[in-house]
Amino acid sequence: MAAPHSPAVAVLGYVAASLTTVSFIPQAIKTLRSGDTTAISLRMYLLFTSGIALWGIYGLFTGDGPLIVANAITLLTAGLILERKARAVLAGRR
Numbered sequence: 001m002a003a004p005h006s007p008a009v010a011v012l013g014y015v016a017a018s019l020t021t022v023s024f025i026p027q028a029i030k031t032l033r034s035g036d037t038t039a040i041s042l043r044m045y046l047l048f049t050s051g052i053a054l055w056g057i058y059g060l061f062t063g064d065g066p067l068i069v070a071n072a073i074t075l076l077t078a079g080l081i082l083e084r085k086a087r088a089v090l091a092g093r094r
Helices: 007-034 042-062 065-090
Strands: none
Touching (some): 007 065
């Protein structure tokens, strides 16, 4: 477990996590609505989604709330885009 932080540090963490997570959502919505994944790199999304999952696990081990919440939300949206991209590649649409 991580050492306890002051409330101000916790707020800073949640604000930072919220900004980075929320910034990702519009692109995820656009991709999911359009279904167009041609400009998305499958390798990049595999690496990105794996990294997000590992950061989430790290957050669980360290008890870091902002890290856990932000990465859980980002993992969900990145996982959806990764799934759409993988389907497009398998269907030959790249």
